[in-house]
Amino acid sequence: MSVKKINEVLEGKSEKERHLIELFKNAKFFVNSDERKILIVCNQTLAYQFSVNFGEMRDIITKAIEEKIGNYSISVGPIAEVLEEREDVFPGQLVVSANLNKEYIFDRFQVSSCNEDAFRKAVEISQNEEEFLHKNRQLYIFGGYGQGKTHLLHAIAWSLLWRGKKVAYFNSNTFTEYIVDAVIKKPDYRMSRISKIQNADALLIDDVHGLSGRERVQSELKSLIDYYFNLHKILVFTSLYPQEKLPPPFMEEVSSRMQDGVTSFLETPDYALKEKLLKTMVEEERLVMDEATKDAILSIEVKNVREFIKILNIVKSIASVEGKEIKLESVQKMFEKNGISIPAVEEEEIMKYIRARYGNEISFSMLKGRFKGRNKKELQNIRDTVIYQLDAKGVFSHAEIARIFRIHESTVHYILERMKKISKDEQRVKEGGKDGEKGY
Known part of the structure; x- marks a missing residue:
């Protein structure tokens, strides 16, 4: 859908119509294989806006693409729901991929005080990068296993793709393979391979600590960081460790460059986050449980979000056997069977x-x-x-x-x-x- 074309159509139109176009200028519109027309928007707020203003938006889209919508239906949904049907929504934008998870979007990230800072900075760098990069040269997120680092990095990638940006996304292993293939195995292709990363608008690397001991790969990363710094492009790294404690051997020239920006730490899940995760599961699965049962589940201490999700999966398994009403006695028995103890509150x-x-x-x-x-x-x-x-x-x-x-x-x-x-x-x-x- 061409924004320029739509703006031409809207010349002389109402302020409300212009506002709608501004809201939806980054939406994706295509005809599915079964000829069902689908407008994809990146969050539920825009989905609601479209449903409220459907008539006006339908007319705008019809004129803009010079095609009658006819009796076809228009579906609106977040990215995770429609990407299963369409893999080429972002042709040419995802420069290098380590398989972005379609479920890892900002709308599905549960926010609490233990991760709010990282979430806020991730949203800012992906949706308002000019202002972010004016104050900070890059974003570095660290925290333990299963705290949500990869989720946030994927969400940043999806958000940038929605805005038409080119994204180079790697984890430490795929980045190593890419650089080794470009520099060592196929030196003739070095410039063409490296230029793909240089031409992207954003470089995102997950678990950057995995580059420890790979000196040649780190050297190439150092050059890429300098290149991105000079052109004020987006850099985001995640790791288990803060920059100054990356496991050796790690080049000081690289770790020091990673400190030249803003850093955010993902803490272990607090009670509020566990409560949100439990509430979401109860609503999605339509479960029924009393406060004592909820307190028993929430009292379990976990080191990360992933551990608590395993706890919730055990609760869901109870529902599959005993029905939607979850009783405290059933939870206690199932937890005991799985070696999980419920702490006694004195x-x-x-x-x-x-x-x-x-x-x-x-x-x-x-x-x-x-x-x-x-x-x-x-x-x-x-x-x-x-x-x-x-x-x-x-x-x-x-x-x-x-x-x-x-x-x-x-x-x-x-x-x-x-x-x-x-x-x-x-x-x-x-x-x-x-x-x-x-x-x-």
Whole structure:
């Protein structure tokens, strides 16, 4: 669909029609093999816009492509749904591919405080790269296995492709194979192979730590990074390690260049992220479970998102046998069968501290998760005080406190540091008062 052609058609049209064209200028339109016309848009918001303004958009498209739509239906859906039917949606744009996953798009990435920073930066560099590159030369995302690095990198690639950009995407193995083939095995083809990467608008490499020990490949990467820097093109890398801790032997010239940009760390899943993943599964599978069952599932500590998805798959397997209503007893039995233990939450132990200080006005449930309402600041201060007391008593580990209060472990560390500072300040005030009384 030619935007120029549509703009010619729209000359003298209403402001609303022009706004619609601006919204849909990066959409893809084609006739499927069964002659069903499909308009592909990149997210659900645009899908909704099209459904609301279908009549006007239909007329615009009809005039723009000089073809009658007739009785054909127009389907609207996110990229993952339509790419199964059409593989050549981006002809010539995907320069090199390591098999982009059609499910890995921004719409399907669950966002929480543990990954929000990386998600926000990934969206920015893929949808507003000029502003991003004005402030930062590249994006580097690191974190443990199964935290969502590959998902974000694929989402960046899909987003850029939608906007008509040329993308060179690799993982460490395919990049090595590509460079070795170009430089060592077939030296005559070096320039043509390297120029394909140079001519792309974006170079994305997943698991860049896998290039450790491959000096010749790293040397070529160094040259490519310099080339992209000079032309202000998009560079995104992911790794298990921060740049300064890439496993040796890794050329300092390469790792130092990767530090010349913005870095984002994907933390282990917090309670809020697990809650979102569970909610999504329950809705998609149309399951029914009470709060006690949900709490049991959410209480399980995992190192990464992938581990928690395995937990959810076990829950789904229960539904396939026993039906849509998931009972706590069934979950406990299935988890025990798979060697998964559900931690016991010693609520009564915690309530001792709460009652001792606040009486019966505050319940334990009021201090869990995120706070809302006018008294959220007061509840947050109470929770932080209780956490500080629990830590001082040594009753629970920081990980257990995080699980019990449905917050991330890093939040527990932050709370304890803040409370220690407050405690020291209060102590200084008291000592100052005593000194004044003694006339010092």
